[in-house]
Each structure stands twice: as structure tokens, then as C-alpha cells.
Amino acid sequence: MHKAANAYMQTQVTTTTPGHLVVMLYDGAITFLEQAKGEIEAKNFAKKGILISQALDIIAELDGSLNADKGGEIARNLHKLYVYCSTRLLQANLKMDIAMVDEVIGILSSFRSAFSEISKNPAHQAPPRAAAYYAR
Template sequence: MYDTGFDAYRQSEIQVKASTASPAQLVLMLLDGLLDELARAEGHLQARNFERKGESVKKSMRILGGLDASLDPSKGGPLAENLHQLYAYCGRRLFKSSLRNDLEGIRHVAALMRNIRDGWAGLAQRAG
């Protein structure tokens, strides 16, 4: 399941942080994981390691799905709907970029998600 002992340690560290995190901090953790995985996908694509690129894109799409599933339209209203649309767009863009080995598409999604992450970080800071 884990490539190295460090991976197992990192996973357990993440689980501990998640167990005590606020909802905003959990979203930040997901966004950080997404950005890390997109960076890996970019690196794998540049190295022409297409199998590992595909794995990173698949993980990224699962994280996007998790972010989308965490939305509550009854509480979030138009903001939740806009984020839903953005996550869906990013998923489609990642899928197409992976099929075409399109580095710019992956970078575009990463830039969008960095902007979203910055917004959540500001929210978490004000709430914390």
C-alpha cells in the first residue's frame, strides 16, 4: 500500500491532523494534497513517465470529487454551486489534459486551485 516507511508515517500524520481540524482546515488539507498531486503529475509528464502521470491525475480527480462532495448547497448557496461548477470544470480539464499529455492544462488547473486555496486560507485565518 505504501511505497516507503516515510509514506506510512506521512499518512498517519495526516490522519492525526484531520482528526483535530476544523472544516476549513480540512478543506485546506485537501487543497494542499491536490496541489501536491498536480505538481507530481506535472513532473511525471515532463519526465515522460505517463503511467505515474496517470496515477497522479487519477488521485487529483478523486480529491476534486472529495472537495465537491463536501459542498453543502443548502448552506453555501450560490458559492457552493460556483465551487461545484469549478470542480467539475477542473475534473474535465484534467481528464482531457491527461489524455493529450497537455502540461498547460495541468498547470491551468493548479493555478485555479491555488486561488481557491488562498481564499480558504484567508477564511481559516479569520475563523481561527
């Protein structure tokens, strides 16, 4: 069953638009952080740490995908906000602070909403290069 789920996710990632892929990344980070809040409440320190680390990995991926040359000031501001979110999550992890996690969820949710709206624009609906490669 796990293999089937991984195959489905791989297909979904390689056949979606870049904008939708960004939305999926935000969804993943938010999901991990919501789960981490439950683990903080349950005092399951190890699982909380793993979930926050997974969200941090997604934020690092989003940050690493920024193009400062093409994105200009928007990319620089997003970078600063990603660094801020990462810092807050590291603090939340150490302090077991649900409020800090909620703060980051709020920021990521705002980004998710914005990218969801942007990706609905037909000009941003071009298939990713990987999808074109596999369509041959």
C-alpha cells in the same frame, strides 16, 4: 516508517479545523498535479495518470462536501468550477498537456488562498466533531 506517517496524518486530520482541512486537500491536489507535470515531461504515462487520478479524487471529495442548501450560489459556482477542473484534468491526461494542468493548478491555488484566509477568521476555528469525540 509508513505506519508512523499514516498515524501522524490521521491525527492531523482529526484534530484540525474544517477550514484547515480544506486547505490541506487543496495542498494535496496541487502537489499531485505538480508531480504529474514532471511525469508528463519524463513521459512516464502510468505515473502521470495515477497522480492526476489522485488529484481528481480530491476534487471529487471537495465537490461532494459542498452543501447547496447552506452554500447557495457560492456552492453552485464552486461545483461548476470543480466540474470544469475535472474536465480539464481528464483532457490533460489524454493529451499530455502541461498547460491544462497549470490552468487547474492556478484555479486550485486561488481557492486554497481564499480558504486559507477564511480559516484564519476566529469564527471559523471551531474544532471538528471528530476532534471533540476523541477528546473525551
